[in-house]
Amino acid sequence: MGTALLIYAAGVLAGLLFTDARPLPRIGLALAWPIGPAAFVAVIALLLAASLVIFPWFGAVVALGSLAAWWTLRM
Secondary structure (H helix, E strand, O other), rough: HHHHHHHHHHHHHHHHOOOOOOHHHHHHHHHHHHHHHHHHHHHOOOHHHHHHOOOOOOOHHHHHHHHHHHHHOOO
16 A cells, blocks of 8 residues: 555656646646546447457457466366
8 A cells, every 4th residue: 555655646746846737736636637548448448348249259359368268277
């Protein structure tokens, strides 16, 4: 948890120092910067899940790959 807080604090500091905005928006952007990467991860996960349903052949390939990985690493 300490590492995550250190990364967050470094992002806030970088946002405060390098953002070209007035003071209040600069503080808001600096404090909210983790929302961007979290939104990216959520969107990619949802698109991957939707692609498994929309493209059945892709779902089959993912299922077979998962089964092969499980079979290989089960020891």
